[in-house]
Amino acid sequence: MQFALPPRRSLHTLPGANSSRLPLYRRKQLKTIAIFAFAVLTLLYLLSRLFSSSSTSLSPPAGTAGMVIVTLLDRQSLSESYINKIVTNREDYAKRHGYTNFFASVSDYEEAIGDAPRSWALIPAMRHAMATYPKSKYFFHLSPHALVMNPTTSLKSHLLDRSRLESLMLKNVPIVPPDSIIKTFALKQKDVDLILTQDGEDLSPSSFILKNGDFARFFLDLWFEPLFRSYRFAKAETHGLDHIMQWHPTVLARTALVPQRILNAYSKDSSGASQDGSYKDGDFVIRFPSCDEGKARDCDELDPYYSMWSKKAKST
Amino acid sequence: MSLSRSPSPHPGGGWSSPGLTPGSGASTPGGHSQATLAPNGISWAAAKAKSDEVRKYPSFSTRNSGFFSRQKRKISARLPSFRGQASRQGYVDKDVYGRGQLHAGGPGGCGPLATLKMGETWKTNEGYVTAIVQLYRRSPLGGGPKFVIILGSNVEGGVMEWKGAREWAIERNSIWNKQQYVKRWGYQLEIANMLAQKRYSHEWRESWEKGDVIREVMRKYPHAEWFWWLDLNTWIMEYGTSLQSHLFNDLDSHVYRDINEYNPLNMTHPLPEFFLDDLGRALEGDGNPDSLSLLLSQDCSGFNLGSFFLRRSIWTERLIDAWWDPVMYEQMHMQWEHKEQDALEYIYQSQAWVRSGVGFLPQRKINAFPPGACGDGNDPAVHYQEEDHDFVVNMAGCNFGRDCWAEIYNYRAISSKHNRSKWEWISDRLGSAREWAFGKKD
Numbered sequence: 001m002q003f004a005l006p007p008r009r010s011l012h013t014l015p016g017a018n019s020s021r022l023p024l025y026r027r028k029q030l031k032t033i034a035i036f037a038f039a040v041l042t043l044l045y046l047l048s049r050l051f052s053s054s055s056t057s058l059s060p061p062a063g064t065a066g067m068v069i070v071t072l073l074d075r076q077s078l079s080e081s082y083i084n085k086i087v088t089n090r091e092d093y094a095k096r097h098g099y100t101n102f103f104a105s106v107s108d109y110e111e112a113i114g115d116a117p118r119s120w121a122l123i124p125a126m127r128h129a130m131a132t133y134p135k136s137k138y139f140f141h142l143s144p145h146a147l148v149m150n151p152t153t154s155l156k157s158h159l160l161d162r163s164r165l166e167s168l169m170l171k172n173v174p175i176v177p178p179d180s181i182i183k184t185f186a187l188k189q190k191d192v193d194l195i196l197t198q199d200g201e202d203l204s205p206s207s208f209i210l211k212n213g214d215f216a217r218f219f220l221d222l223w224f225e226p227l228f229r230s231y232r233f234a235k236a237e238t239h240g241l242d243h244i245m246q247w248h249p250t251v252l253a254r255t256a257l258v259p260q261r262i263l264n265a266y267s268k269d270s271s272g273a274s275q276d277g278s279y280k281d282g283d284f285v286i287r288f289p290s291c292d293e294g295k296a297r298d299c300d301e302l303d304p305y306y307s308m309w310s311k312k313a314k315s316t
Numbered sequence: 317m318s319l320s321r322s323p324s325p326h327p328g329g330g331w332s333s334p335g336l337t338p339g340s341g342a343s344t345p346g347g348h349s350q351a352t353l354a355p356n357g358i359s360w361a362a363a364k365a366k367s368d369e370v371r372k373y374p375s376f377s378t379r380n381s382g383f384f385s386r387q388k389r390k391i392s393a394r395l396p397s398f399r400g401q402a403s404r405q406g407y408v409d410k411d412v413y414g415r416g417q418l419h420a421g422g423p424g425g426c427g428p429l430a431t432l433k434m435g436e437t438w439k440t441n442e443g444y445v446t447a448i449v450q451l452y453r454r455s456p457l458g459g460g461p462k463f464v465i466i467l468g469s470n471v472e473g474g475v476m477e478w479k480g481a482r483e484w485a486i487e488r489n490s491i492w493n494k495q496q497y498v499k500r501w502g503y504q505l506e507i508a509n510m511l512a513q514k515r516y517s518h519e520w521r522e523s524w525e526k527g528d529v530i531r532e533v534m535r536k537y538p539h540a541e542w543f544w545w546l547d548l549n550t551w552i553m554e555y556g557t558s559l560q561s562h563l564f565n566d567l568d569s570h571v572y573r574d575i576n577e578y579n580p581l582n583m584t585h586p587l588p589e590f591f592l593d594d595l596g597r598a599l600e601g602d603g604n605p606d607s608l609s610l611l612l613s614q615d616c617s618g619f620n621l622g623s624f625f626l627r628r629s630i631w632t633e634r635l636i637d638a639w640w641d642p643v644m645y646e647q648m649h650m651q652w653e654h655k656e657q658d659a660l661e662y663i664y665q666s667q668a669w670v671r672s673g674v675g676f677l678p679q680r681k682i683n684a685f686p687p688g689a690c691g692d693g694n695d696p697a698v699h700y701q702e703e704d705h706d707f708v709v710n711m712a713g714c715n716f717g718r719d720c721w722a723e724i725y726n727y728r729a730i731s732s733k734h735n736r737s738k739w740e741w742i743s744d745r746l747g748s749a750r751e752w753a754f755g756k757k758d
Contacts, residue, residue: 127592131593218634221667222638
């Protein structure tokens, strides 16, 4: 026989059947325990994050500079007074911002370079700086024929801040000027390991920033490849760099190109600058490319700018 | 019957290889018989059609659409054919083992029909279990999809896009061997077409395809972690051994990172340059097996890329990128006889960053050689040892003065013996007991 409605549930609980509801005080007790357990777990998680991040991050521990400025000096071809000017300029800048200087000598790397032009020494010098300061996060290579003209500008605010770097980055431009078919990527700041500039003809290795890590080791070792050095590129390591950027996407994919004046403004007398690549007052760095080519032990072109910098350094 | 043109390297016509001659399915390498038009004779056109089936495997499309590719049908139509009663499929594939029918009372059988029935029931139940196990292994939980085997093949043909019977047989067997292995463990198999090698023109890099192929396969299998490259002349001997148990569950104990342990090229390790960091001058890299991205073995003349593993990693991307460079190639391609192999040896020597990601395995772990490769003797460090059940044999250099098919045939037979199921083992034992008791049947 079927009923139109299901039978009513009995009001009387059967003997032995437990009530599905927990007593109120028991529920409150469990709630308190759950909240307490959650709080403890959250605290443990936060502590573990704190300690693990401090041990694995590339940011330097106390007493170590986050930025190392690498300057390669050829003591055979530069006069002592010229070297002193460059060293003074770098030391003043490093002291202001808590950076470290690494002064390398070309003669230290002669054996490694072999028969190749001496300018290739900048690569083992960078590798050497990274080996000497393994906890530092950034390495800034600056040519010995360049001066920091704006000593109050820190590299962090000038270039390395996320929003700043992403706004400065040159996106989808030929990697080697004027018309390379290989173009730069649009990158996020966290994906950038190498910051470079171009002049009118090539990429410029005279002033660049490299982030410490596996990429830096890979990039420097590839660039210093003996077969590249023996290939007799017309502009040695500069053309070697041009070549790598055009043929090796794993390097290009970690490289940001910024306008020349941000990191590598050329002096007014230089012919090879990119459009709007010549020095204007207030620019961070000035470079003297003609001094690279000249055989003079003193780069006379530098003197007026050195005087300007001295005044500025004293007044700030 | 005299043939106007022989379809095989053997002057008398017919198949010149053991296992390819009709009626020689169980023959051993060495002797060969003349082709006879047996009732089960193999027709050339049917054999060709069967061989063409290889193209159905996933492969990289060839860049070559030369004269022979276009004219293939016309040419093969004019070839002489063996007249004879064809099998149901038109082709009896004698060269692939494990396809024979089990005849009750035959030399390999066990006599009474009841035993056979019992065995079949057992096999059916075993089949269900196997299917479930294989399904599990193919799932991400079972770890199968983490591994991809890349088989460097040449699907279209050899010189002038034409391959002899032996080459087709080697290829089919080798592919079948890898398919059996991946099916068992739930791995992926990618057959890479290595045909497109413009050998004598420098606008195409001469057979430098490994890097490109691996990059493509990594793109195709985005969830795989390890990629195992195998040359065509290799044979996986032990189907019952998974890559996990053989290597990856305890990678650290199998690998050596200090090349000085076995250094046939006498490379300087670690690099002496003072300007390198600790990692660049470390004997054992960072000592962490998780940083290993390339596993390979060395033979008597240096690195051997007949069988090697690459892990999906940033390091691997960089290696593949650095492996071929036009400036390096332009200066060295005449000296680098072994192409990628020599280039890899070179960048291992010259670029410090490479060393930290490379691990070496004892040769017999993934790349045992047959006698004749690296010496005619039986060097226990190099040559295949049957009693130790070595995992893989690489018939390296067999096409230079040795017989690839004979070697593959030999190792195929050994492998077949090693990989018998319980039922086959019992069946063989009963068969041999029967032979012992009643004498061998003619």
